[in-house]
Every structure is written in C-alpha cells, then in structure tokens.
Amino acid sequence: MAAAPDQASSICSHCDRAIPSSNLDLHFAHCSRNLEKCKICGDMVPKIHAEHHFLSTHAPVSCSLCSETMEREVLAVHKGENCPQRIVTCEYCEFPLPAIDLFEHQEVCGNRTELCELCSRYIRLRERDVHESRCNGITDNVAETSRNAREAEQDRGAPRCPNEFSKKRLLFTIAITGIAVLLGSLFYPKKAEHVQVH
Ligand SMILES: [Zn+2]
Ligand SMILES: [Zn+2]
Ligand SMILES: [Zn+2]
Ligand SMILES: [Zn+2]
Ligand SMILES: [Zn+2]
Structure with a gap:
C-alpha cells in the first residue's frame, strides 16, 4: 500500500x-x-x-599533467588555467607548447620578423599588430621603423628591392593581405586591426 x-x-x-x-x-x-x-x-x-x-x-588528487596534489574541486580549474604543463598556443606562430615554456618561447618567437606587404618592411612579430594598425604603406617615413627594417634585413641577411613590384602586383598583394586580415579577424576577433589601404 x-x-x-x-x-x-x-x-x-x-x-x-x-x-x-x-x-x-x-x-x-x-x-x-x-x-x-x-x-x-x-x-x-x-x-x-x-x-x-x-x-x-574528497581525497586529494594529483594532476595528471604536472603531478601536483590538490583538492578534487580545483583540479579542473588547475588543468584549464593554472597547470604549468597545460598546453597553450604561441600567439605568434600558433605552435602548441606547455605553458611553462611559453614566455621564453615568445621572447624568441616575437623577435622574428615578417615582411609587411604594405610598406615592404620587415616587422618584428611582437610589433606586428601595432604596425598593421599604423602602417600607411609608404616606404620612407618614420626613422625608427626604418631602423627596425635595417636590423631585420641584417637578421635575415637577405636584401630586398622594394621597387620589384609592378603596380598590378602591388595591388594584388594588397587585396590578398586584405582578405588575409579579414579571415584573421574572423578567427581572432580580439586582434582585428584595420589595415589602411590608402
Ligand atoms: Zn535515518
Ligand atoms: Zn562526503
Ligand atoms: Zn598540473
Ligand atoms: Zn612561436
Ligand atoms: Zn607596413
């Protein structure tokens, strides 16, 4: 019943x-x-x-990545945000590596240079975002930028000729860069910068 x-x-x-x-x-x-x-x-x-x-x-558990012992409730946060062995991504080359190695890696990686298609200078990756938001595509302006470019050329040991582009080729390059930046801003909205194509 x-x-x-x-x-x-x-x-x-x-x-x-x-x-x-x-x-x-x-x-x-x-x-x-x-x-x-x-x-x-x-x-x-x-x-x-x-x-x-x-x-x-309730018993303490140890992190499978770094073997540190902690309370079970904090393990998920530890693995996601604090564990020195968790895998993170370099903001410059997007290579995955343990968080504990990230700082040292980015120090080196951010010093690598990349050709800016707009002004034809080599720009350090760590300065790329700032540069892209300021670059006006003019080849001869700020003294500091050309110093960087000279250093960058020495780094690479490869001289380049900015006049090798035909006008057509330059326009094509600008268009491709625009598309790349557009795609980049879709995937990395926080880094969205506007390249000024003037
Ligand atoms: Zn009872
Ligand atoms: Zn209990
Ligand atoms: Zn850990
Ligand atoms: Zn890197
Ligand atoms: Zn530039």
Missing part, C-alpha cells in the same frame, strides 16, 4: 530525514547501523562505502 499523504512523519535523529512515524523505529535501527554522515559533505553514506566515498569525492 502506498504511503498516505496525510500520514504523520517524524525526523530520524541519525539522518535528519522525515520518516513516516509508523516506520521510524525500523528505519532508525537500519539507518544507525548501516549509514554514517560524511564529516566533510554531510551526505549519508553506507558505512561499508565510507572509505570509497572519501577517496572518490
């Missing part, structure tokens, strides 16, 4: 749950013999599973 909704109930002093009064004695005998309250989370746990409950819920 199903329990009547108006049946009086009492609170079991062992598990603090409401138990139909007619079942209380039987329940309490069973409850106090077989269950115990977890001291950490307060759940009622079968006594024979108490150790398993502790180990699977």
Whole structure:
C-alpha cells in the first residue's frame, strides 16, 4: 500500500530525514547501523562505502599533467588555467607548447620578423599588430621603423628591392593581405586591426 499523504512523519535523529512515524523505529535501527554522515559533505553514506566515498569525492588528487596534489574541486580549474604543463598556443606562430615554456618561447618567437606587404618592411612579430594598425604603406617615413627594417634585413641577411613590384602586383598583394586580415579577424576577433589601404 502506498504511503498516505496525510500520514504523520517524524525526523530520524541519525539522518535528519522525515520518516513516516509508523516506520521510524525500523528505519532508525537500519539507518544507525548501516549509514554514517560524511564529516566533510554531510551526505549519508553506507558505512561499508565510507572509505570509497572519501577517496572518490574528497581525497586529494594529483594532476595528471604536472603531478601536483590538490583538492578534487580545483583540479579542473588547475588543468584549464593554472597547470604549468597545460598546453597553450604561441600567439605568434600558433605552435602548441606547455605553458611553462611559453614566455621564453615568445621572447624568441616575437623577435622574428615578417615582411609587411604594405610598406615592404620587415616587422618584428611582437610589433606586428601595432604596425598593421599604423602602417600607411609608404616606404620612407618614420626613422625608427626604418631602423627596425635595417636590423631585420641584417637578421635575415637577405636584401630586398622594394621597387620589384609592378603596380598590378602591388595591388594584388594588397587585396590578398586584405582578405588575409579579414579571415584573421574572423578567427581572432580580439586582434582585428584595420589595415589602411590608402
Ligand atoms: Zn535515518
Ligand atoms: Zn562526503
Ligand atoms: Zn598540473
Ligand atoms: Zn612561436
Ligand atoms: Zn607596413
């Protein structure tokens, strides 16, 4: 017979749950013999599973990437944001590598240079975003930029001739760069910079 909704109930002093009064004695005998309250989370746990409950819920765990021991609740955040061995991506070459190596790698990687298609200068990757937002495509302007370009040429050991482009070729290059920047801004919206094609 199903329990009547108006049946009086009492609170079991062992598990603090409401138990139909007619079942209380039987329940309490069973409850106090077989269950115990977890001291950490307060759940009622079968006594024979108490150790398993502790180990699977509360015991410290070690990160599979760096072996550091921590509470289970913080493991996901650790692996996602703090673990020195988690895999991150270089912002310049997009190579995946452990977070602990990122700073050193980017120091080197950001010093590499890349040809700016608009002004035909070699620009350090770490300065590329700023350069792209300022570059006006004129080959001879700021002294600092041409110094960078000279250093960059020395780095590469490859001289180049800015006049090798025909007008057609230059326009084509600008169009391709525009498309590349457009695509880039789709994938990396925070880096979206507008190349000024004037
Ligand atoms: Zn109980
Ligand atoms: Zn517990
Ligand atoms: Zn870790
Ligand atoms: Zn890199
Ligand atoms: Zn430029």
